[in-house]
Amino acid sequence: MIHKHAFEALDRSLKDILGCHLRNNTKLPLGGKAIVFGGDFKRILHVVPNGSRQDIVNATISSSYNWSNFKVLILTKKMRLSLQTSNIEETTTFANWILNIGEGKVGGLNDGEAIIDIPDDILITDSSDPIGSLITFVYPSIVENANNPMSFQERAILASKNEVVQEINNRLLSLFLGDKKEYLSSDSLCHSDFVHDDFDESLYSPDVLNGLRPSCMPIHKLVIKVGVPVMLLKNIDQKHGLCNGTRLRVIALGKRVTEPEIIYGSHIGKHTFIPNMSLTLSDKKIPFTF
Numbered sequence: 001m002i003h004k005h006a007f008e009a010l011d012r013s014l015k016d017i018l019g020c021h022l023r024n025n026t027k028l029p030l031g032g033k034a035i036v037f038g039g040d041f042k043r044i045l046h047v048v049p050n051g052s053r054q055d056i057v058n059a060t061i062s063s064s065y066n067w068s069n070f071k072v073l074i075l076t077k078k079m080r081l082s083l084q085t086s087n088i089e090e091t092t093t094f095a096n097w098i099l100n101i102g103e104g105k106v107g108g109l110n111d112g113e114a115i116i117d118i119p120d121d122i123l124i125t126d127s128s129d130p131i132g133s134l135i136t137f138v139y140p141s142i143v144e145n146a147n148n149p150m151s152f153q154e155r156a157i158l159a160s161k162n163e164v165v166q167e168i169n170n171r172l173l174s175l176f177l178g179d180k181k182e183y184l185s186s187d188s189l190c191h192s193d194f195v196h197d198d199f200d201e202s203l204y205s206p207d208v209l210n211g212l213r214p215s216c217m218p219i220h221k222l223v224i225k226v227g228v229p230v231m232l233l234k235n236i237d238q239k240h241g242l243c244n245g246t247r248l249r250v251i252a253l254g255k256r257v258t259e260p261e262i263i264y265g266s267h268i269g270k271h272t273f274i275p276n277m278s279l280t281l282s283d284k285k286i287p288f289t290f
Contacts, residue, residue, distance in 0.1 A: 001039065001046050004064040011066055029069040037061070037070075040102075049285070094122070131171055142175055149249050149263040152229040156247075162213055176225050181253045183222040183276075185210065190280065190289040209290050217281050226250050230260060236274065241267030248272075 014031030025031045039061075046059045057063060061070075078095060097119070100106045107114030126133040135142070138155050145151035159165045173180070187209035210220040224230070229249050236242040241262050248260035257275045262268055280289055 002061075003046050003059050004061050007037075007061050007066065008064055029066050131168055135168070135171060135175075139172070142172075143177075146176055146227050149229075149261065152247065152249065153264045156231070162215065162219075166219065170223075173223060173225060173228060176228050178225045178227065180223050180225055183224070185218065185220045185222075187212075187220065187290055204288065204290075212286070214281055214286070217279060224250060224253065224258075226253060229263065234279075236277075237272075240272065241265055241270065242272060242274070 011030050014033055015026045015028075018031035018033070019026035022032075041060065041062070045056050048055045048059050051059070061067065078092075097106070101116065104110060104114075107116045124130045124133050124137070134157060138157055139145075139151070142151075157168055159168060187206055189204055189209070213219065218233070227250060229247060232242060232246045232248065233244060235244050246262060247264040249263050250258060251261050251271060252259040257273050259271060259273055262270045262272065
């Protein structure tokens with residue numbers, strides 16, 4: 001997912017550093033060091049804001065001048081499937097279908113675009129309430145299992161847009177018992193970035209800042225209940241398991257701090273505290289930082 005320029009910068013840095021000891025290293029890829037890069041082009045490509053298909057392909061490492069020096073190693077054994085004790089055949093069939101999509105074997109000959117038939121067993125057929133059907137499928141008996149962290153360990157709903165995420169979150173939150181608690185952000189401009197003395201701060205009032213929905217920042221109003229499962233979207237404390245993607249269950253809600261329980265990974269069962277924190281956004285689409 002990293003832009004090819006990052007790998008090329010690493011290549012030049014290693015050549016400079018290792019060339020001090022042996023001049024011939026400046027002519028070798030990555031200074032003569034053997035480095036393993038992990039990734040899968042069939043999953044997520046590098047994100048180029050407002051970029052075309054050509055821009056995205058050109059940003060990948062396979063478009064770098066060093067790509068001819070790489071040796072591609074392909075993993076062939078699905079380790080997660082080997083650890084499962086139930087529904088192995090069903091999961092294997094689904095995994096192979098996903099793999100065939102990534103390799104372009106589904107939908108006939110195509111040049112990056114194709115029409116794919118979704119299997120009936122994973123297709124939502126209720127057109128009147130698709131989100132409700134999706135929630136029922138992914139989280140069966142969610143009210144009865146609300147106090148069972150095990151039921152949320154390996155279940156999640158993926159969405160492509162923030163608007164859909166918010167709609168799903170609101171529907172799920174309404175299913176849990178208890179009182180809601182609202183947390184509001186305190187958005188303000190970073191004055192250190194102002195370069196003009198005649199900058200009119202009134203053009204960007206708090207209401208305007210609160211209404212922005214950048215992809216890498218939380219929404220202005222967060223509504224939550226005790227017992228709901230949540231997922232971290234920032235690396236807060238990697239040593240203690242608070243990383244991007246960590247799944248937690250809310251135990252208590254304070255005025256400026258929340259107490260969740262980690263329900264997945266090596267720190268499962270551990271209680272932690274997440275306070276309010278300051279986040280700074282720098283987006284090329286927005287002519288200021290806040």
